[in-house]
Amino acid sequence: MATIKDVSKLAGVSVATVSRFLNKNGYVSKEAAQAITEVIEKLNYRPNNIARSLAGKKTATVALMVPDILNPFFPEIARAVEDAAHEIGYTVMLCNTDNDADKEAKYIETLIQKQIDGLIISSYTIKPEQVAKLQKHSIPVVLMDNALPGQDIISLLSDNREGGIAATKHLIAQGCKKIVHICGPMHITSSRERTLGYEDAYKKTGQFMPSLITYSDFTVKGGYDSMKGLLEAHPDLDGVFASNDLMAAGAVKALIERGITVPDDVKVIGFDGIHMEMMIPELSTIAQPIYEIGKTAMEYVVALINQEPMEKKSRLFDVELIEKQSTKKVSS
Amino acid sequence: MATIKDVSKLAGVSVATVSRFLNKNGYVSKEAAQAITEVIEKLNYRPNNIARSLAGKKTATVALMVPDILNPFFPEIARAVEDAAHEIGYTVMLCNTDNDADKEAKYIETLIQKQIDGLIISSYTIKPEQVAKLQKHSIPVVLMDNALPGQDIISLLSDNREGGIAATKHLIAQGCKKIVHICGPMHITSSRERTLGYEDAYKKTGQFMPSLITYSDFTVKGGYDSMKGLLEAHPDLDGVFASNDLMAAGAVKALIERGITVPDDVKVIGFDGIHMEMMIPELSTIAQPIYEIGKTAMEYVVALINQEPMEKKSRLFDVELIEKQSTKKVSS
DNA sequence: CACTATTGTGTAATCGGTTACATGTAATTT
DNA sequence: AAATTACATGTAACCGATTACACAATAGTG
Numbered sequence: 001m002a003t004i005k006d007v008s009k010l011a012g013v014s015v016a017t018v019s020r021f022l023n024k025n026g027y028v029s030k031e032a033a034q035a036i037t038e039v040i041e042k043l044n045y046r047p048n049n050i051a052r053s054l055a056g057k058k059t060a061t062v063a064l065m066v067p068d069i070l071n072p073f074f075p076e077i078a079r080a081v082e083d084a085a086h087e088i089g090y091t092v093m094l095c096n097t098d099n100d101a102d103k104e105a106k107y108i109e110t111l112i113q114k115q116i117d118g119l120i121i122s123s124y125t126i127k128p129e130q131v132a133k134l135q136k137h138s139i140p141v142v143l144m145d146n147a148l149p150g151q152d153i154i155s156l157l158s159d160n161r162e163g164g165i166a167a168t169k170h171l172i173a174q175g176c177k178k179i180v181h182i183c184g185p186m187h188i189t190s191s192r193e194r195t196l197g198y199e200d201a202y203k204k205t206g207q208f209m210p211s212l213i214t215y216s217d218f219t220v221k222g223g224y225d226s227m228k229g230l231l232e233a234h235p236d237l238d239g240v241f242a243s244n245d246l247m248a249a250g251a252v253k254a255l256i257e258r259g260i261t262v263p264d265d266v267k268v269i270g271f272d273g274i275h276m277e278m279m280i281p282e283l284s285t286i287a288q289p290i291y292e293i294g295k296t297a298m299e300y301v302v303a304l305i306n307q308e309p310m311e312k313k314s315r316l317f318d319v320e321l322i323e324k325q326s327t328k329k330v331s332s
Numbered sequence: 333m334a335t336i337k338d339v340s341k342l343a344g345v346s347v348a349t350v351s352r353f354l355n356k357n358g359y360v361s362k363e364a365a366q367a368i369t370e371v372i373e374k375l376n377y378r379p380n381n382i383a384r385s386l387a388g389k390k391t392a393t394v395a396l397m398v399p400d401i402l403n404p405f406f407p408e409i410a411r412a413v414e415d416a417a418h419e420i421g422y423t424v425m426l427c428n429t430d431n432d433a434d435k436e437a438k439y440i441e442t443l444i445q446k447q448i449d450g451l452i453i454s455s456y457t458i459k460p461e462q463v464a465k466l467q468k469h470s471i472p473v474v475l476m477d478n479a480l481p482g483q484d485i486i487s488l489l490s491d492n493r494e495g496g497i498a499a500t501k502h503l504i505a506q507g508c509k510k511i512v513h514i515c516g517p518m519h520i521t522s523s524r525e526r527t528l529g530y531e532d533a534y535k536k537t538g539q540f541m542p543s544l545i546t547y548s549d550f551t552v553k554g555g556y557d558s559m560k561g562l563l564e565a566h567p568d569l570d571g572v573f574a575s576n577d578l579m580a581a582g583a584v585k586a587l588i589e590r591g592i593t594v595p596d597d598v599k600v601i602g603f604d605g606i607h608m609e610m611m612i613p614e615l616s617t618i619a620q621p622i623y624e625i626g627k628t629a630m631e632y633v634v635a636l637i638n639q640e641p642m643e644k645k646s647r648l649f650d651v652e653l654i655e656k657q658s659t660k661k662v663s664s
Numbered sequence: 665c666a667c668t669a670t671t672g673t674g675t676a677a678t679c680g681g682t683t684a685c686a687t688g689t690a691a692t693t694t
Numbered sequence: 695a696a697a698t699t700a701c702a703t704g705t706a707a708c709c710g711a712t713t714a715c716a717c718a719a720t721a722g723t724g
Contacts, residue, residue, distance in 0.1 A: 059382070075402050075407050092426050094425070094426040252612070256612050278581030278610070279611070
């Protein structure tokens with residue numbers, strides 16, 4: 001591997017000049033530039049990023065922390081983040097935390113040692129002290145789809161409350177009279193908000209009862225089990241709002257197994273907008289602008305890394321109702 | 333951030349001793365060790381990985397190249413690789429190539445500059461010259477679910493041929509008389525093998541015709557479209573073997589849309605064994621030991637990195653038939 | 665007891681870059 | 695013509711570790 005020294009020697013200039021040339025800062029004469037360009041070409045020289053990083057520059061690496069990349073919501077995030085990162089020459093490290101605080105803590109240690117420039121967290125178990133630790137090492141953090149109350153961290157959230165309202169209103173508009181809700185883990189802010197949205201919207205109809213809500217865990221299995229329970233308690237239900245698409249899918253499964261037709265007998269709507277074209281019927285959902293959020297997360301992280309002046313502000317993204325078959329009005 | 337120098341000063345020893353202590357090589361007296369331990373604790377010292385890497389050590393980072401993490405097959409791989417990596421203190425960089433040779437080439441440049449220790453490729457478009465480039469930089473490469481003919485690269489494959497046979501035989505055993513096949517991209521080795529397996533097995537029945545095969549692209553949409561075409565050509569088909577689970581899902585969708593019941597009228601089996609619990613009916617499949625393959629890939633890469641003596645050998649993994657509803661025999 | 669191994673430690677070079685600073689020349693100002 | 699300013703380049707310190715080598719003390723051996 002050729003080094004900057006090799007280049008400087010062959011080009012007949014000093015390493016400083018080569019470095020200036022490479023980084024486009026400071027003065028470099030046309031002749032020197034020409035010579036260096038040629039030598040670089042000839043030696044097929046590539047600057048060593050490790051050395052660069054050590055000399056005080058950044059690593060151009062950010063990490064993405066997710067609970068589990070197997071959960072289809074997170075590949076979408078990963079893809080968005082990776083695309084945005086790649087575009088500006090950054091590289092993404094993938095970290096699965098399994099919602100395990102220990103694993104999380106250990107990972108953060110590793111990431112600090114590896115001198116990542118920034119961290120995008122889309123993990124729900126993240127502890128404030130971990131974030132504090134990162135900040136002590138001046139590693140910028142951006143939270144996606146999560147918020148840490150009372151902390152000075154940028155967090156990018158969808159308007160979950162509004163989404164919960166929109167989902168519920170949509171079911172009402174489609175003619176549902178008795179709408180149940182499968183909600184996600186209560187320690188997740190986004191999840192709570194969605195449920196509050198449902199309550200907001202549904203209470204106005206005067207039909208609300210606490211027993212219409214079941215608490216679940218954002219998994220297909222969880223949605224499936226919850227749906228079974230709800231069917232026992234409310235055989236006359238005709239609308240289901242699940243706090244995420246996976247649970248909605250589980251709910252559909254439970255309904256169909258019981259011989260209940262979706263959307264004819266019961267309409268189902270999810271939340272998130274993950275791609276599940278394989279579902280029959282296809283699922284209506286409240287879609288988050290996941291891609292935009294991911295892209296924004298990268299932009300924010302990079303801005304923080306470069307200490308660009310910015311109003312350090314969290315943001316709320318609009319969600320969008322996507323109507324598919326699962327809530328289609330049946331022409332009677 | 334405390335450095336090794338700070339530690340050495342405070343502990344009253346030289347940096348060399350501290351380094352020896354940290355790396356557990358060379359002699360360090362009990363007293364020195366004790367003193368160093370205390371100072372490290374006190375200063376909360378963590379060795380700087382960048383500096384370590386520069387000084388000739390490895391980066392403890394591998395990259396994983398996949399076409400698109402949004403395709404549900406790849407999160408499974410990513411998860412396996414990441415788990416195995418994490419266990420041995422390695423970190424994983426995620427690279428989406430979109431099957432774009434340019435993007436791939438650029439990425440490889442970046443990865444070389446970042447001095448990754450090894451690369452696991454599960455991307456189908458990888459070019460031999462790219463691999464050669466990596467090898468020139470002595471970066472070990474392991475191929476997953478793919479092989480590069482005539483190249484000296486370890487590749488980990490499932491027994492796709494055998495899997496294709498097993499899938500077909502299973503459909504036959506379940507009573508299917510006319511079995512069509514939706515095959516994947518022909519430039520993908522694994523895909524071709526699966527199709528060969530189908531042909532092998534089905535030709536024995538004497539029922540085989542080339543028109544039973546449709547060429548598709550490993551997507552849900554592709555499977556859906558192919559199925560439609562096959563239904564036109566062969567209205568009397570009663571078994572479908574799709575070369576991957578996504579296409580199988582698309583096929584199921586097309587069938588159900590046509591009012592055909594799965595598995596009663598037509599049985600469908602896929603390949604890969606990705607998790608799709610949301611499907612109704614759940615999909616029978618030939619499961620690859622994805623997790624094991626991912627783990628093995630990491631083990632191989634690390635062995636290569638450490639230049640451990642090993643018979644540099646590619647491996648073929650056994651696949652497993654997973655029977656679910658989509659091929660259930662209907663009690664008549 | 666002299667001689668070799670073993671144990672323990674420190675100095676300084678090295679990895680491959682970046683950059684502050686010194687120095688020198690050419691072009692502008694005043 | 696003297697004083698600035700802009701341009702161009704090189705020297706050497708530095709980033710934070712690893713490690714070859716030299717040296718010293720202690721233990722073991724014949």
